[in-house]
Amino acid sequence: MADTKFSSTADYVASEQLLASVNVAIALQKPLLVKGEPGTGKTMLAQAVAASLGKKLIIWNIKSTTKAQDGLYMYDTIQRLYDGQFGEEGVDDIAHYIKLGKLGEAFEADEQVILLIDEIDKADLEFPNDLLWELDQMEFYIHETKRTVKAKHRPIVIITSNAEKELPDAFLRRCIFHYIDFPDQALMEEIVRTHYPDVEDKLLKDAMEVFYWIRSMKDIRKKPSTSELIDWINALQIGGIPTDRLRQELPFIGVVVKKDEDLETVKGRTD
Amino acid sequence: MFSKFFYTLKDKGLEVSLSEWLTLQDALNQGLCHSSLTEFYYLARMILVKSETEFDKFDMAFDEVFRGIMSENEVGKNLLRWLDKPEMQDVFEEMRHEMNQEVITLDKDDIENKFKDRLRDQNEEHNGGSYWIGTMGKTSFGNMGGNMGGIRVGGTTGYQSAFQVVGARKYRDFRNDKVLDNRQFQMALRKLRQFSTKLDIPETELDINGTVDATCNNGGCLQIVMEKPRKNAVKLLLLMDSGGTMIPYTTLLSELFQSVHKSNHYKDVKTYFFHNCIYSNLYKTPECENGEWIETEWMFRNLDSDYKVIIVGDAAMAPEELYSATGNYRGPNGGLSGMDWLLLMKRHYKKIVWLNPKMAPGHAPWREAETAIKGLFPMYKLTVDGLNQAMMKLMVNR
Numbered sequence: 001m002a003d004t005k006f007s008s009t010a011d012y013v014a015s016e017q018l019l020a021s022v023n024v025a026i027a028l029q030k031p032l033l034v035k036g037e038p039g040t041g042k043t044m045l046a047q048a049v050a051a052s053l054g055k056k057l058i059i060w061n062i063k064s065t066t067k068a069q070d071g072l073y074m075y076d077t078i079q080r081l082y083d084g085q086f087g088e089e090g091v092d093d094i095a096h097y098i099k100l101g102k103l104g105e106a107f108e109a110d111e112q113v114i115l116l117i118d119e120i121d122k123a124d125l126e127f128p129n130d131l132l133w134e135l136d137q138m139e140f141y142i143h144e145t146k147r148t149v150k151a152k153h154r155p156i157v158i159i160t161s162n163a164e165k166e167l168p169d170a171f172l173r174r175c176i177f178h179y180i181d182f183p184d185q186a187l188m189e190e191i192v193r194t195h196y197p198d199v200e201d202k203l204l205k206d207a208m209e210v211f212y213w214i215r216s217m218k219d220i221r222k223k224p225s226t227s228e229l230i231d232w233i234n235a236l237q238i239g240g241i242p243t244d245r246l247r248q249e250l251p252f253i254g255v256v257v258k259k260d261e262d263l264e265t266v267k268g269r270t271d
Numbered sequence: 272m273f274s275k276f277f278y279t280l281k282d283k284g285l286e287v288s289l290s291e292w293l294t295l296q297d298a299l300n301q302g303l304c305h306s307s308l309t310e311f312y313y314l315a316r317m318i319l320v321k322s323e324t325e326f327d328k329f330d331m332a333f334d335e336v337f338r339g340i341m342s343e344n345e346v347g348k349n350l351l352r353w354l355d356k357p358e359m360q361d362v363f364e365e366m367r368h369e370m371n372q373e374v375i376t377l378d379k380d381d382i383e384n385k386f387k388d389r390l391r392d393q394n395e396e397h398n399g400g401s402y403w404i405g406t407m408g409k410t411s412f413g414n415m416g417g418n419m420g421g422i423r424v425g426g427t428t429g430y431q432s433a434f435q436v437v438g439a440r441k442y443r444d445f446r447n448d449k450v451l452d453n454r455q456f457q458m459a460l461r462k463l464r465q466f467s468t469k470l471d472i473p474e475t476e477l478d479i480n481g482t483v484d485a486t487c488n489n490g491g492c493l494q495i496v497m498e499k500p501r502k503n504a505v506k507l508l509l510l511m512d513s514g515g516t517m518i519p520y521t522t523l524l525s526e527l528f529q530s531v532h533k534s535n536h537y538k539d540v541k542t543y544f545f546h547n548c549i550y551s552n553l554y555k556t557p558e559c560e561n562g563e564w565i566e567t568e569w570m571f572r573n574l575d576s577d578y579k580v581i582i583v584g585d586a587a588m589a590p591e592e593l594y595s596a597t598g599n600y601r602g603p604n605g606g607l608s609g610m611d612w613l614l615l616m617k618r619h620y621k622k623i624v625w626l627n628p629k630m631a632p633g634h635a636p637w638r639e640a641e642t643a644i645k646g647l648f649p650m651y652k653l654t655v656d657g658l659n660q661a662m663m664k665l666m667v668n669r
Contacts, residue, residue, distance in 0.1 A: 020310065021317045024303050028294060028318075035323065064535055077477060078495060085493045125457060166454035172321035173288050179323040 012041070012048030013191045021178035022049060022158075028176065031117075031135055031157035033167075036180030039225025041191075042160040046116035049158065056113045058155075060102035062123045068130030071103035071117075072140045073149075094144045103134060104149055112153035121161040128171035136174060183226060185212065195230050199237065206246045207233050213247075214256065214266055224256045232256045276336045280319065283332040287319050294318050308337065455655045456530035462662040463579065464503040464536060476500045506539040507531065508574055508620070512584030513557040514547040520628040523653060524583060527626075531581075541574060548588045548598075549612045551605025561602055567612065571619050579665045580616070580623040583653065587629075588640040610643070617647055624661040628653040 006022040008014050014022075022045075025032035034042045050057035060071055076097045083091045090096045100108060106115040120128060134140050138151035159175065161167065183191060185208060192204060211229045214220065235252040250266065257263050280287045295318045298304070304311040312333060320329045474497040481496035488494075509531055511524060531540060543553035543565065552564040591598040593609045605612070617623060625648040631638055644650065649664050651657035 017313050020313055024298060024314060024317060027301055027303055028298055030294065033321070081493055081495065125454070125461070166457075167321075168454070169286070173291055175321065176317050177321045178317055179326070 006049050006052050008048075008052075011194050012044055012051075013187065013194055014045070014048070015181075015183075015187065018045070018178060018180065021176060025158075025176040026156055029154055031159050031175050033159045033161060033172070033175040033177050034180060035161045035177070037182055037223070037225055038162055039227040040180040040182060041226060042162075042180060043116070043118055045160075046114055046118075046158045049156065050114045053114070053156075055111070055156070056109065057116060058102055058106045058109075058113050059116045059118060061118050062120050062127070064122055064124070066123045066127065068127055068134075069101075071101040071131070072134065073101055073104050073142055074099045075144050095147075098142055098145060100149070103131075104140070106155040107138060107140075107149050107151040109155070110152060113155050115155040115157045117157065117159045119162060120159050121167065125168075129168050132170060132174070182215075188226065188229070191226060192230060192233055196233060196237065199233060203236060203246075204233065207236060210247055210250070211256065217265060217269070219265060220257075220262050221259050222257075222262060228256050228258075273336070276315075276332070279332045279336050280329065283328045283335075285320065285325055285328050285332065291319050456527055456658060457534055459655060459658040459662055460530055460534045461536065462659065463505050463507065463665055474499050503536045503538060505537050506574075506578045507537050507541070508570075508578040508580045509540065509542040510549065510553065510580065510582045510584075511542065511544050511557070512547065512582075513544040513554070513559050514584075516547075516585050516587050517628075520585070520653075523628055527583065527653070527658075539578075541578070543570070545584075546601050547584075548592050548609035549582075549616060550599045550609060551603050551607070551612070559601070564602075567605070567615075571615070576619055576621050578620060580620045581626060581661065581665075582616075582623065582648065583626045583628075585629050586625065586627055586641040586644045586650070587638070590639060593640050593643065613644070613647055622665045623648050624664050625650040626653045626657065626661060627651070630657075 006014075006019060006026070008019065021034075022032060034045060036042055046057060046059070049055075075094070076099060080091060080094075080097045103115065106113050135157060138154050139148055141148050188208060189204065192199060192208075207229070211224060211232070215223050232252060232255045235255050236246075239251060241251045253263065253266065257266055277287065277292055295315055298314055298318060299311075304314045315333070316326065316329055320326060476498050478496045478498035481498065482494065485494040485496050486492065509528070511528065517524065528542065531542070534540075543555065544557050544559055545553055546559045549567065551567050553567055553570060554560070554564045556563050588609060589598075592600075596606060596608045596611075597604055598609060607615075625644060627641070627650055630650060630652040631641065634642075636642055641650075649661070651661040651664075
């Protein structure tokens with residue numbers, strides 16, 4: 001396992017602790033659960049791990065309607081019924097109509113892959129519990145074909161959560177947990193610079209000042225996050241705004257502050 | 272290994288399971304903490320603790336087991352300024368190697384005491400020396416120094432020393448010693464469901480019986496019939512007391528509020544706030560500001576009697592707040608007393624329960640308002656059990 005060690009990549013800056021968490025999760029073969037404020041790069045992490053280890057990334061996006069079964073396999077009954085009408089070839093073979101989900105895909109892959117289960121808290125309360133066996137044993141059973149799909153190479157599983165729902169204890173016990181803190185100014189500067197290496201010092205400094213100033217407001221409804229700062233700096237660069245009046249005029253502030261109420265709060269305090 | 276740590280964690284109220292503990296042992300066997308206490312701290316935390324709200328408990332247990340009580344860590348502003356020398360970083364890299372060869376291990380307490388003494392004596396900036404606190408030095412104190420066993424002051428480089436992290440108690444704000452878990456609330460709220468297929472949603476499920484019928488009618492040629500999935504038809508109206516006497520229960524109420532809103536299985540959820548008792552207006556926000564409201568009559572007109580109503584409040588109104596037609600000292604009464612408004616509620620909605628965070632056990636005639644309201648609505652204490660009972664009450668037919 002010496003070759004599977006994750007390190008920061010050219011476009012993703014991870015803190016030492018995060019690096020350690022990823023590497024421990026890989027070494028212990030347990031899923032890594034990453035929690036943190038929206039926009040702190042939870043989803044990006046999986047992409048960075050994949051890039052750093054040179055492995056394929058399979059993303060399973062969870063929505064409120066997603067069921068655990070969707071990730072394993074789907075049996076396309078209706079297609080089979082239709083095909084049966086016309087005596088299509090292969091109708092007698094159920095396996096034709098079994099379509100593997102993202103989890104199944106990760107298990108069947110010929111080499112080790114990274115599986116990102118994104119925003120697991122979006123799903124139903126019972127969702128994580130329904131995946132316990134599959135994530136523990138890395139296998140599942142297809143009833144229709146009486147076949148067991150077993151992971152050829154145990155995938156590296158990264159799970160993200162926005163903490164919209166509490167996750168069940170039984171599920172948590174099996175994970176390695178990492179909470180992404182909001183980056184401090186120094187780390188933030190590094191993060192912005194990996195995205196825009198040639199950003200002007202003055203622009204970056206002033207923009208960050210305004211950004212942290214907005215974040216420090218107690219009554220702001222939605223605190224701006226890293227990705228919003230990055231977008232804003234991009235907008236400022238493209239717009240070629242002179243930086244001297246950044247704080248007074250707040251150009252393109254809509255990129256950073258998204259709610260009407262917040263916009264008023266921020267604008268009310270610029271004077 | 273470290274079984275004392277295991278029990279201390281349990282003492283501090285962390286639910287560490289045996290399987291997690293064994294995972295940690297496995298990680299230690301694999302040498303994942305590289306024989307460093309700091310890395311051990313992070314390793315143990317990432318395996319044993321699964322919520323940032325518990326980091327603080329973990330920090331305290333760690334501190335207790337691996338060291339005595341923390342002593343003062345106050346570092347003067349001046350000191351931090353003297354130490355703030357980012358330009359020294361490059362020089363430091365070159366020197367690190369040679370310095371590492373003369374690391375002297377010192378007793379923690381010893382270092383700490385010396386640090387305090389030195390802090391008292393020092394009154395100017397020192398860099399590169401071997402006695403005063405400064406950057407680049409070989410003493411046990413300061414920033415970017417070569418002595419690994421010492422105290423690092425401020426600065427940000429990779430790992431902080433475990434004890435400094437512990438001492439910072441960065442996650443204290445996350446801590447909430449709540450008896451009730453949000454999840455338990457949500458599970459209780461789940462009970463409130465009534466499946467129906469009469470909703471306006473797309474037909475996504477195969478209706479097997481329907482398909483068989485249609486196919487037979489069609490002379491054996493396959494005809495697929497789809498149906499709507501069964502969905503919860505329950506509509507919920509949550510009315511929360513946000514008055515002064517409810518302040519001690521703010522956390523509990525916000526847990527309930529969040530649980531209700533996270534429960535995406537209801538057909539509709541409406542929430543309004545009131546102050547002490549329900550009168551002619553209901554507020555849209557918990558601040559209960561006059562103007563930010565809806566008329567209670569509007570609610571009667573627009574939210575039909577099928578809504579299941581949960582009222583949360585301590586039912587500790589003064590008698591005139593309940594019985595006088597001018598008893599609302601904060602807003603309009605609407606010509607009726609609080610009691611009359613509550614009676615209107617009861618008449619309009621078929622299912623109402625009252626959840627009270629500080630309900631007196633059993634019969635409590637001295638709590639006049641509470642007793643009166645108990646006569647109107649079934650009242651339950653706002654606990655997981657109480658909520659479960661209330662949900663049952665909302666579901667059963669009268």
